[in-house]
Amino acid sequence: MANRDVVITGIGLVSSLGEGGAAHWDKLTTAGTAPVIDAERFQPYAIHPLPEIDWGLQIAKRGDQRQMETWQRLGTYTAGMALDDAGIKGNDELSATMDMVVAAGGGERDEAVDAGVLAASENRTDRDVLINEKLTTELRPTLFLAQLSNLLAGNISIVHKVTGSSRTFMGEEGAGVSAIETAAARIRSGQSTHVLVGGAFQTEHSDMLLGYELAGYLHRGPWKPVWQRQGSEGGGVVTGSGGAFLVLESRDHAEARGQKIYAELGPVLSGRARRRNGGLSANIAELLAKAELPEGELLAISGASGAHAATAAERSALDGNPAIAARALSSLTGHMKEAQFPFAVALAALAVDRGAGYPAFEAGERDFSGQPRNVLATAIGYHQFEGMALVSAPR
Amino acid sequence: MVNLKDHLGRPVVAVTGIGVVTSLGVGKADNWAALTSGKSGIHPITRFPTDLLNTRISGMVDYLPSSTKGASALTYELAETAALEAVEEAGFATDDFDGPLFLASPPVELDWRDRFTLYAGDDEGSASERLLKVARSQNSLDMFDTSQFGSIADRLADRFGTRGLPITTSTACASGATAIQLGVEAIRRGECDRALSVGADGSATAEALIRFSLLSALSTNNDVPEKASKPFSKDRDGFVLAEGSAALVLESLESALARGAEVLGILRGCGEKADDFHRTRSKPDGSPAIAAVKAALADAGLAEDEIDYVNAHGTSTPENDKMEHLSLSTVFGERIRKIPVSSNKSMIGHTLSAAGAIEAAFSLMTMREGVIPPTINYDNPDPSIELDVVPNVMRKAEVRTVLSNSFGFGGQNTCLVMAREPV
Numbered sequence: 049m050a051n052r053d054v055v056i057t058g059i060g061l062v063s064s065l066g067e068g069g070a071a072h073w074d075k076l077t078t079a080g081t082a083p084v085i086d087a088e089r090f091q092p093y094a095i096h097p098l099p100e101i102d103w104g105l106q107i108a109k110r111g112d113q114r115q116m117e118t119w120q121r122l123g124t125y126t127a128g129m130a131l132d133d134a135g136i137k138g139n140d141e142l143s144a145t146m147d148m149v150v151a152a153g154g155g156e157r158d159e160a161v162d163a164g165v166l167a168a169s170e171n172r173t174d175r176d177v178l179i180n181e182k183l184t185t186e187l188r189p190t191l192f193l194a195q196l197s198n199l200l201a202g203n204i205s206i207v208h209k210v211t212g213s214s215r216t217f218m219g220e221e222g223a224g225v226s227a228i229e230t231a232a233a234r235i236r237s238g239q240s241t242h243v244l245v246g247g248a249f250q251t252e253h254s255d256m257l258l259g260y261e262l263a264g265y266l267h268r269g270p271w272k273p274v275w276q277r278q279g280s281e282g283g284g285v286v287t288g289s290g291g292a293f294l295v296l297e298s299r300d301h302a303e304a305r306g307q308k309i310y311a312e313l314g315p316v317l318s319g320r321a322r323r324r325n326g327g328l329s330a331n332i333a334e335l336l337a338k339a340e341l342p343e344g345e346l347l348a349i350s351g352a353s354g355a356h357a358a359t360a361a362e363r364s365a366l367d368g369n370p371a372i373a374a375r376a377l378s379s380l381t382g383h384m385k386e387a388q389f390p391f392a393v394a395l396a397a398l399a400v401d402r403g404a405g406y407p408a409f410e411a412g413e414r415d416f417s418g419q420p421r422n423v424l425a426t427a428i429g430y431h432q433f434e435g436m437a438l439v440s441a442p443r
Numbered sequence: 444m445v446n447l448k449d450h451l452g453r454p455v456v457a458v459t460g461i462g463v464v465t466s467l468g469v470g471k472a473d474n475w476a477a478l479t480s481g482k483s484g485i486h487p488i489t490r491f492p493t494d495l496l497n498t499r500i501s502g503m504v505d506y507l508p509s510s511t512k513g514a515s516a517l518t519y520e521l522a523e524t525a526a527l528e529a530v531e532e533a534g535f536a537t538d539d540f541d542g543p544l545f546l547a548s549p550p551v552e553l554d555w556r557d558r559f560t561l562y563a564g565d566d567e568g569s570a571s572e573r574l575l576k577v578a579r580s581q582n583s584l585d586m587f588d589t590s591q592f593g594s595i596a597d598r599l600a601d602r603f604g605t606r607g608l609p610i611t612t613s614t615a616c617a618s619g620a621t622a623i624q625l626g627v628e629a630i631r632r633g634e635c636d637r638a639l640s641v642g643a644d645g646s647a648t649a650e651a652l653i654r655f656s657l658l659s660a661l662s663t664n665n666d667v668p669e670k671a672s673k674p675f676s677k678d679r680d681g682f683v684l685a686e687g688s689a690a691l692v693l694e695s696l697e698s699a700l701a702r703g704a705e706v707l708g709i710l711r712g713c714g715e716k717a718d719d720f721h722r723t724r725s726k727p728d729g730s731p732a733i734a735a736v737k738a739a740l741a742d743a744g745l746a747e748d749e750i751d752y753v754n755a756h757g758t759s760t761p762e763n764d765k766m767e768h769l770s771l772s773t774v775f776g777e778r779i780r781k782i783p784v785s786s787n788k789s790m791i792g793h794t795l796s797a798a799g800a801i802e803a804a805f806s807l808m809t810m811r812e813g814v815i816p817p818t819i820n821y822d823n824p825d826p827s828i829e830l831d832v833v834p835n836v837m838r839k840a841e842v843r844t845v846l847s848n849s850f851g852f853g854g855q856n857t858c859l860v861m862a863r864e865p866v
Contacts, residue, residue: 076708093575115722148717152613153592154551157656163570167564179555180495189657193852197592198613199549202853205717211731214717215621218550219593220612226610230625237632252569258553261578262587276757318608320600331848368618431587432597433608 052300054232054313055398055442058124058134058295063381063391064096064288068129069356073398076380079407082207083269083380092268093261095251096288096382098324101125106132107207116194116203117156123200123248124207129206130244134295135307135386142305143209147240149231150204151223151386152216154197157255161186161281200248210234210244221351222318222433224389227318229316229435231296241301246293247386260285265355265430273410274376275363276324284354285430288382292391297443314422314438315340321434328358332365332426339424339438341369347405347420348374349395351388351427362428373416379409389427389435396423396439403441445762445865447697449711450744453631455865456710457699457741459703460535460692462528465519466502466685470528475808478816481671481836483790485683491649498661502685503647510645513554515589517645518826519689521545521797526641530603534704535637536545537603542637544605545625546596547618549796551645553590571600572826595643605639616716616756618642619689619799620859624713626693636698642800652684656718658723660760669716672793674757674786675764675832682758685792689800691807696865708807709862711844712743718854725766725850730771731772732856734847739858740774747775750782750860752815752840754806754847755832758793763839763850768828783840785833789819800848803859806845807816810863815840 059069064084066075075081087094103121106128107113113121131137136146165182172178181187193199198216205211217223217230227245234240250256260283261265268282277284300311317338321331348366352359354376366374376386377392384391399405405416426436450466451453466484467477477484484502490511493499504510509520530537562570563579579588588594596609620640627637655661663680666669672683682806691710699706716738718731725732738748755765772779787805794801809815814837821834847859 058720078854157552159571162558166558166570166573169559169562174492175555175559176491179495180653183650183653184495187653187778192654192658196615196853198618198851199722199853201614201717202722202855205719205854206722209719211717211719213715214614214627214853216613218548218613219609220591222593223611224609226608230610233632233634234628237631239628255553255574257729258571258574258578261592262553262582262590263584264579264582266579310815320597320608322601339457346725354535365670414673429593431591434591435608 052238053299053300055299056294056310056313057297057302057307058130059310059394059397060129060133060293061394062126064099064382066099069398071360073402076406077241081380093257093266094271094286097252098289105145112207115190117252119156119248120194120200120203122250122291124203126248127204127244127246127293128208128349130293130295136295137208140209143210146200146210146242146244148201148210148214149202150201150216150225150245151198151227152200152218153249153386154195155216155254155255157194158191159254164355176332200406215233219433220385221388221429223386225318225427225435228319228389232313232316235296237288242295242297244295246294246390248291249385250289250388251287252289269353274352278356278360284359286354286358287375288384290381290384290387292394292396293388294389303395309434309442311400311441312440314440316350316437317436321428328361329364331361332428335434335436336365336369339436342422344418345371345373345418346424347399347416348423348424348426349392350374350376351392352376352378353383353430354378357432358428358430373414375406375409392425392427393437393439396425399423400439400441418432451712451818452738455696456630457694457696457706458691458708458710458807459699459706460529460533460634460708461696461804461807462690464504464524464863465687465801466504467791469524471808478790479814481817481819481835483819485668485671485792487668491605496652497656497663498652499665500671500683501647502683503721504686514646515551518548518643519595519598521623522595522641522643523602525688526603526639527537529690529692531635539604540639541604541606542635542639543607543629544596544609545622545638545640545725546599546609546611547622547642547800548595548611549644549797550613551590551592557586573803576597606681607655612623613865614857616795616847616852617799617851617855617857618796619801620857622800623691623803623859624857627710627713630695639690639693639710641690642797644794644796645686647684647686650844655684661706662759663683670820672759672789674789674818675825675828675830676821677823677825678757679761680765682760683792685802687791687794687797689804690796708810709865711862712737712739714742715857718856723852724762725752727771729773732766732850732853733773733858735858736770739860743860747861748778748829750844750846752809753782753784754802754845755784755786756850757788758846761833764828767848768830778829780829783796783815784830784831785815785818787816788823799857806847806861810845813839813841
């Protein structure tokens with residue numbers, strides 16, 4: 049019987065804190081690391097901006113870089129880091145047989161063109177004709193593809209030669225949950241031997257903020273850490289640009305090629321609570337009950353967004369288990385939407401691999417001083433969909 | 444006694460419900476009647492003014508209550524309508540399906556009408572500041588939902604009582620096939636006995652049309668709309684943007700037989716292969732499409748000579764039809780001249796995210812009815828594409844197996860193999 053445990057062999061991370069697993073580990077385990085916040089550009093909203101990135105490190109051709117807007121470039125870059133880390137980048141055979149599931153958003157529109165249409169609309173009643181007039185002449189032909197959801201995966205295929213299969217899931221945090229859940233299920237069933245999975249989010253675009261703010265989800269006023277935003281002005285979410293990609297592999301496949309294993313990916317759980325009925329906290333508790341949590345104290349990397357209702361529900365469910373010491377990663381990175389769950393799983397894997405926990409990311413988070421053999425990762429959507437996974441030390 | 448497990452020991456996946464909506468009409472009966480009589484659903488655009496547009500025709504679905512209410516509302520209604528037909532046919536409760544949902548739908552962006560409304564709600568600051576300020580003061584859940592990639596699936600999950608977190612997939616023009624593949628794989632893994640796979644696309648907005656136009660992907664044959672989509676013809680000049688939806692209830696054969704459901708067909712195999720050549724063009728040697736076809740055949744446990752009919756991707760673009768011919772002739776060799784290969788898109792246009800699902804539905808009906816829908820508008824054959832395209836008139840034929848191709852922007856290639864009967 050083949051050993052199809054799912055193991056994590058590659059991690060690619062980018063956030064306002066920097067890039068790479070090691071850099072994130074160093075920053076996040078240094079008590080008192082301050083978040084990188086830009087409170088000016090998108091007032092009254094604070095965001096966590098991208099760090100300076102030398103795109104050429106992972107996307108060699110400038111022509112390729114030009115074919116992507118920032119979000120696709122960020123995802124392609126982060127995916128390259130994960131492939132590098134797993135020793136797959138540049139290995140034609142492994143790349144050509146590698147499957148891929150990308151959690152994607154999209155819609156990085158041309159803000160100048162849009163602003164021009166809106167400005168002109170003040171003096172026009174024939175707005176439909178105005179749209180035709182402006183868009184046929186001002187839209188850059190290649191922009192459509194450069195911001196299209198499935199073209200992040202498309203660019204990963206082109207730049208990194210991952211071509212076994214290519215699937216793109218959409219749906220905010222839930223897409224990240226489903227991507228990892230599906231990738232793991234494929235490996236466990238023998239449908240895949242190695243899978244690239246992850247996502248990216250580039251918040252520095254007004255439409256990306258609008259996607260939250262149409263329902264008033266963004267935090268306003270002075271920045272606060274995740275668990276302390278209840279009752280503050282606005283909806284509680286502070287966004288951040290970032291990406292997270294993982295290489296998942298069957299244990300046999302990883303061992304056969306002698307690849308370092310960070311951690312084992314245990315149960316991956318997903319749900320769709322009927323939140324309008326107030327059932328979210330109970331639903332999260334149900335997922336926790338199915339997560340095969342070990343005895344004793346447990347570190348959890350929470351993807352909590354800060355959104356008031358969802359974050360309170362998660363808090364209440366986690367507080368129901370006094371053994372859990374949660375760390376809200378968004379306090380330091382901001383909310384990265386589709387990348388949120390892959391990011392949380394990656395941080396969990398790093399803790400298991402390093403054999404140490406993270407200090408509290410904000411005051412009030414429970415101490416954790418043990419050597420974690422298991423770490424929980426959660427992503428409770430700011431609006432809909434929930435997921436979690438248990439990451440464990442390799443046996 | 445039929446086999447409940449396939450050649451690789453996995454559960455055989457049956458289809459027990461089919462629903463479809465296109466510009467030709469709602470439901471299988473109307474669509475099939477139109478399709479087999481060679482009727483085109485392509486017509487002049489009336490949803491928005493076409494001033495200054497190079498393309499003024501489409502296969503939009505203009506007759507539903509949501510047809511004028513924006514891409515999100517229409518995509519939902521298309522998905523719901525097709526899913527309802529499929530779930531009812533399968534005989535499951537339409538509010539308690541209790542299996543997972545896989546939805547192929549287009550990426551969402553806030554409609555222009557909403558942008559205009561937000562913009563008009565304030566008069567200070569830059570355009571983006573105005574939109575954000577008015578957005579948070581209006582706090583409109585309806586508008587918000589149209590900007591969330593997971594909303595349509597969430598609503599469908601509520602409507603049909605599907606199980607768990609629904610998956611919304613986008614693999615460009617292969618999306619519909621991917622949604623089916625995800626359902627097949629979930630059943631094969633034993634995660635469920637049944638799954639609802641839906642492909643829906645109601646996103647033919649002016650901006651979508653302009654975007655494809657700027658890529659020179661669309662036919663500009665405006666004068667005779669019903670003649671514009673002409674796959675495999677020498678004078679083909681692009682695809683025709685269209686809308687539609689299809690839903691399949693997928694079910695393990697074991698479950699279907701146990702409850703006495705009528706088996707409408709078998710989803711025997713799925714294959715995929717990504718192209719790493721270019722964002723819109725295929726690798727010149729066709730190797731990814733060839734690999735996808737071969738992978739689907741291998742997954743189905745069928746040899747090349749066991750395919751009776753090919754439901755082509757057949758978009759009517761110069762590039763696709765040439766590449767599809769190259770890949771088919773590479774896989775099937777000389778025999779490809781004798782295999783009927785037709786394109787539903789000649790009549791319904793290219794329904795983008797829904798295409799793979801709609802064409803799978805029509806492929807299943809082709810086998811059940813013993814009638815192959817034609818490739819219409821085949822008046823001027825491309826001499827370099829030697830295929831039996833079932834020109835212009837439907838053909839009666841015994842069809843036991845079908846290969847259905849879906850190839851999309853971003854190097855997405857997904858092929859499905861279906862069979863009439865279990866073995």
